[in-house]
Amino acid sequence: MLIFFSIIILSLIFPGIIVRTKSVLSGRKGPSIVQPIYDLIKLFRKGTVYSITTSWIFRFAPVLYFSSAILAALILPIGNKSGIISFEGDFIFFIYLLGLSKFFLIIAALDTGSAFEGMGSSREALYSMLVEPAFFILLASFALLSGNSSFEGLFNTLTFDTSIALFIGILAAYTLFHIALLENSRLPYDDPKTHLELTMIHEVMVLDYSGFDLALIQWTGHIKFVLYSLLVSNFFLKPEMNLGLQFLIFFATTVLFAISVGFIESFRARHKLRNNNKAIVILTSIAILVFFGSLLVLKKLF
Amino acid sequence: MLLLLIVCFSALYFIFPKKLLSFFNLFLFVLLFSISSYFSIENLFFGKSISFESSIGFWGKNIVLKIDKLSSYFILIINFTGIVSAIYSIRYLEMYKNKSRIELSLHYFSFFVLYWSMIVLTLVQNTIAFLVIWELMSLSSFILVMFESEKKLTSRAGINYFIQMHLAVILLMIGFITVNFYTGGWTLSDLNIYFAEHKNIGLFLILFAGFGFKSGFMPFHTWLPHAHPAAPSHVSALMSGVMIKMGIYGILRVVFSLQQDLLLIGIIILLISIISGISGVSMAIVQHNLKRLLAYHSIENIGIIGIGIGTGLIGLATENQTLAALGFTGGLLHVLNHSLFKSLLFFSAGSVYQRTHLMNIDSMGGLIKKMPVTAFIFLIAALSICGLPPFNGFVSEFLIYNGFVIGIIKSDLLIKLLFLFALLGLAAIGGMAVFCFTKAFGIVFLGNPRSKEVEHANEVSTLSLIPQFLSLALILLIGFAPGLVVNPIYNIITENSENLKETIFPSTESLNSISLAVGMLVIITVLVFLIKKLSFKGKTVSETITWGCAYSGEAPKTQYTASSYAENYIHGMENGLGIETTYNPIKTREYFPQKRHYHSHNRSFYEVKVFSPIKNRMSKVFEKLAIIQTGQTQHYILYPFILIIVMIILTVLNFI
Secondary structure (H helix, E strand, O other), X not given: OXXXXXXXXXXXXXXXXXXXXXXXXXXXXXXXXXXXHXXXXXXXXXXXXXXXXXXXXXXXXXXXXXXXXXXXXXXXXXXXXXXXXXXXXXXXXXXXXHHHHHHHHHHHHHHOXXXXXXXXXXXXXXXXXXXXXXXXXXXXXXXXXXOXXXXXXXXXXXXXXXXHHHHHHHHHHHHHHHHHHHHOOOOOOOOOOOOOHHHOOHHHHOOOOOHHHHHHHHHHHHHHHHHHHHHHHHHHXXXXXXHHHHHHXXXXXXXXXXXXXXXXXXXXXOOOHHHHHHHHHHHHHHXXXXXXXXXXXXXXXX | OHHHHHHHHHHHHHOOOHHHHXXXXXXXXXXXXXXXXXXXXXXXXXXXXXEEEXXXXXXXXXXXXXXXXXXXXXXXXXXXXHHHHHHHHHHHHHHOOOOOHHHHHHHHHHHHHHHHHHHHHOXXXXXXXXXXXXXXXXXXXXXXXXXXXXXXXXXXXXXXXHHHHHHHHHHHHHHHHHHHHHHOOOEOOHHHHHHHHOOHHHHHHHXXXXXXXXXXXXXXXXXXXXXXXXXXXXXXXXXHHHHHHHHXXXXXXXXXXXXXXXXXXXXXXXXXXXXXXXXXXXXXXXXXXXXXXXXXXXXXXXXXXXXXXXXXXXXXXXXXXXXXXXXXHHHHHHXXXXXXXXXXXXHHHHHHHHHXXXXXXXXXXXXXXXXXXXXXXXXXXXXXXXXXXXXXXXHHXXXXXXXXXXXXXXXXXXXXXXXXXXXXXXXXXXXXXXXXXXXXXXXXXXXXXOOHHHHOOOOOOHHHHHHHHHHHHHHHHHHHOHHHHHHHHHHHHHHHOHHXXXXXXXXXXXXXXXHHHHHHHHHHHHHHHHHHHHHOOOOOEEEEOOOOOOOOOOHHHHOOOHHHHHHHHHOOOHHHHOEEEEXXXXXXXXXXXXXXXXXXXEOOHHHHHHHHHHHHHXXXXXXXXHHHOOOOHHHHHXXXXXXXXXXXXXXXXXXX
């Protein structure tokens, strides 16, 4: 339960850190770190406007989007403490759960009958289709390294002590970081701050949402970010560390994660939309590299 | 004997009046359903084996019908899909008012023949009888596909199907004759003897190709995307739901008789299946015809089933029991799952067709308001075919994925890499299926209506919805309580495989945890939903038109269509997918553009590059052979005469 609550709390300040980093880097003072919490509260208290074209799908999708992220948060372990639900192959369930939530968000966007939202959903569907193999292979490589197929076992026995192993860890962290950027539609894949509907991906899908629903969707995005950073921090947690230290590392990784997102958003332009496909496929190849690295570590290759 | 009686009974189809036909059909289905289900449940759950010899002599021997766990399993699948399609057909066929009584009688008759021939197929042990029944199955389904034979496309699809099925039969015949040649036996168990003494790979490939035609593995799939859209929906449901699985049944029988070369054969099946899966779904994305899209998904799902079987075989070959158990169980469970959600998809596509007379996705839209129940059913089926939790498709894919992980952890380098590739493939298939079904559901059911036909649509009758709810219930049952169904399925495998005897299914615990997890998902969702409802109290919830950057006219026309949705995906792959577009681009100096049309369609790469050349070559050869067909009676009398003379000469010369 402790992990769960820390994920929720971190998810609330995560976007604040990103915004703060960006404003500091561009020489502004910027809003307070807790500003996103106020934003969410404001949205939660507002009324809602629905499009007349929409059906129950549109109203139901944000709820499922949120609840599956919550369930996903319950699956992830921290260090040697397993998640509330943990079984052999739970990472497959994890990926497919996120897939389910995405499916609903995509059809909810199509539910509005808007050209822009159709555009966004087509892009989102394509990118999540392209990125899925990368995530699978990454986790399969950890399964190979650790000889386990549940999240708990995966990270429990995972240590990056040799130089190759460390290298693998860094590659894997890089890939996961990019998957997180993509799944949350940040630069360089998508620009959440763009003002032109034609170039948006995620933002354009939720154009018609307002009030409570919008708050749910935004919050889910933040939770997903923290989920990925928890995954990354798990690489570097060792079972023998005590719980406090583990949480400290988790917090530190998440903050670092947010700061690096801020950095990237300050200094990088986004990819051309057409180039996104290639960039995402590259993630899969890096994941395959991680797989071969794992074979190397296990001395199976040579 | 009872079976024979029912078969004879079915001749009555031609006597009944038009109105009662459908109910008579249902009556026969129920009759056969109850008998065969009784035997299969007895066998599958209580372990009673029943075998009986019929009194019909055949090739000097009596035909033996034997029921074992594998056949019971398939019979149950056939029965369920059979009965729901029979119920569904009652209202569906009312649409064809201009069909005469005899046409309908023939249709129902073949529908019933298809049904019982599949059941008998799983029971017969004699290979020749197997081929005869197989042929009956193909012929009856051919007649069913040809129901609307006045349409040119339908008759072409039918003939195409007819020819390809006969290629398949020839291959199977060659296979069975080879077995007979070496062992002297005409039963399926002689396969065992043959495989014990000879090289396995050759015969396997022949039989695999033969069965592969039926089930639609990649190089043999070209009949599928034509036949399914041409056939009426209840027929497509039965054909795609179970008939193509008879190929899988055959492959499984062969696979369980194999004695050597297991690894090689496993790898071959795995690779072919991955290719089928990926190419099936990637072709599905670019389709505009709803039923053709579903047909391509059948190829994909056959691929997934094959991936399971291949994984299982590799597990057997490397003596990794967990891997074998997971692979086979995943594959077999997917047979059941696919029969459930694919028949549902075809039913709901049929309902849409019934009410709108449209098959082109791009002219639909907004149907969720007109046909809410059908939309809901299609959505659930779409979610399960994408393998998303908490529905049944996820369970079988989960088992297969788990197998891959086990395979990656515990095997040699080569197999590890193979499973890496398989993992890549299955993940890609999953992602593409999501892409395809968000498109299909979103464009067909959501948004604004794109044509007049849609605006006048309404929900189909309750009688058509009842069978769909039955399938839905099973989908949910498997999705929420996978632990219940997996053990009986695993028993089928332990019965058929020596190496797995006395083992228990390795992954029951995970499946129970999945039940828990999906249960929690439902609870959390309901909670959040309630909170949302509560929070709406005292707030203004209003409705307005969709945000279109302040543009509010022509909403239906500006919507994304199936073509534009897939455009991102197609970009750069036009050649690989065989997309052909005709469009006259606007010239730079054309200040007042003329009205113009954009048209795109796709032709399967295999059809254009592989199948058509062979087909053309063959028809040329046959044209030359047609010289002997002069149309003069004298000549035709001459031919047997020449034959007799040749035979006499050969006998005299001691050649015969």
